[in-house]
Amino acid sequence: MSTLHDEIQRRRTFAIISHPDAGKTTLTEKLLWFGGAIQMAGAVRARKAGKHATSDWMELEKQRGISVTSSVMQFPYRDCIINLLDTPGHDDFSEDTYRTLTAVDSAVMVIDSVNGVEAQTIKLLNVCRMRDTPIVTFVNKLDREGKAPIDLLDEIESVLGMQCAPVTWPIGMGKTFRGVYHLVNDTIAFFDPHAEKGTSEMIQGIDNPRLDELIGHQAAELRMDIELVRGASHTFDKEAYLSGKQTPVFFGSAVNNFGVQSLLDAVVDLSPTPLSRKTVTREVTPDEPKFTGFVFKIQANMDPKHRDRIAFVRVCSGKFERGMKLKHVAVDKQIAVNNAITFMAQDRNTTDEAYAGDIIGIPNHGTIKLGDTFTEGEDLKFTGIPSFAPEHFRRARLKNPLKMKQLQKGLQQLAEEGASQLFRPLASNDLILGAVGTLQFDVVAHRLEFEYGVDVAFESFDCSTARWLRGSDADLKSIADKYGYNVALDGAEDYVYLAPNRVNLAMAQERYPDIQFLETREIS
Ligand code: GDP
Secondary structure (H helix, E strand, C coil): CCHHHHCCCCCCCEEEEECCCHHHHHHHHHHHHCCCCCCCCCHHHHHHHHHCCCHHHHHHHHHHHHCCCCCCEEEECEEEEEEEEEECCCCHHCCHHHHHHHHHEEEEEEEEEECCCCCCHHHHHHHHHCCCEEEEEEEECCCCCCCCCCCCCCCHHHHHHCCECCCCCCCCCCCCHHHEEEEECCCCEEECCCCCCCCEEECCCCCCCCHHHCCCCCHHHHHHHHHHHHCCCCCCCHHHHHHCEEEEEEECHHHECCCHHHHHHHHHCCCCCCCCEECCEEEEEECCCEEEEEEEEEEEEECCCCEEEEEEEEEECCEEEECCCCEHHCCCCCCCCCCCCCCCCCCCCCCCEEEECCCEEECCCCCCCCCCCEEEECCCCCCCEHHHHHHHHEEEECHHHHHHHHHHHHHHHHHHHHHCCEEEECCCCCCEEEEEHHHHHHHHHHHHHHHHHHCEEEEEEECCCCEECCCCHHHHHHHHHHHCCCEEECCCCCEEEECCCHHHHHHHHHHCCCEEEEEECCCC
């Protein structure tokens, strides 16, 4: 029988971060395939909502009820249990994408070899940096003519501020892509787009004459390249990786299955097992016998006939068993969790246990909120689950003014779920919505109409970002008096500065040097 310790040691919980179109969906699918969790390609792509127009997406959500299936993908690989958490991209990019990164122990960053480091990758990496999350890099699409590998590493180092330690190195690219050399194992995997697992042959040793036989003059080039690379780049340092300072880099082509297995092996061999988590009062270690966990995401059903929500709980310690009683600390209540969802790929609903690193979904009717903690009785509150500064803003305009109460209630509740944030400027009666991705506004409008009976229009609002304000009462009063239309209260009655543009933000910061302008706010 496995012990609690064994179960924790075999868990790896990670997410994939990338810019849209870098190949995250393709890679996810291939990882699941290598893990034996799916039989064929297409299974993940079919669920990818981002490629649909907004209206299709709404229909899609309605038809399939709560789309929890792709949120967490759990599968066994070697003797490990892998939890791959989905980070929605494309149109469905939202605060959930960011917050999911607070629930993982490591991340895989996919870089498109043609486009290099792109905007969304930078944003997601900044979120990882808040907790120094270890990052494994996968440079994808080597079957296309992309940037020179050495330039890509330079770009990652300079733009993302992380050392790169190449673990594999590509042999050619595009039409001349022949495979990768493994700098640590001294092996070469040859690229064969027609082979089932992307590779038809592996050989040992860079001086192996078989290398010359197979790739001719490219063999000499590779030997020269490797000499240069060994001299000019960092060697892999596990400590530096685990502290988020260095990223091991792998090259491949996800669509051709190539390099995917080395990546999955790296996740198993290098990535951390479930980590300790901070609470307000103490640190919780994963091998503590009693269950603890926190809510990092709430997903609501788009179908008005089914108002249930799923609270996604990251297990931090102990063991979860179906039917066990858990304390919902925020409301000081015991609940018997009989209907929790677990996410084992083959047999989704019957796995009855979960350990640190795993995710469970608890159905509820709105009583469970983002950031809430569950325990077996202890009063704990996990920290590190923030709200993120929105980048898109709208002013809500009611079509029927008599429905103001419902509107306020609806917006407040949707804000608590994390669908969008609500801001009320001090000098006006405006209700301003903020979101990280614009699809959220459609979601909010749709849900206000069907769940709260409120017909609302969204108008543009001149704001490009928000900052939470921390300072003395006198300073806060002074900034509120000066910029009343731009200083607002959020759903938790916290002061927020709504900045029309970056220049204006910099000026406000300069004028109030004693006030902190924060990009995130801890959910309380
Ligand atoms: P996502 O938006 O990051 O999820 O990206 P997708 O997985 O949907 O991939 C975007 C496009 O790139 C799709 O057309 C894929 O078929 C393609 N793609 C993915 N991996 C590779 C690759 O290794 N080589 C090439 N040439 N195309 C790829």
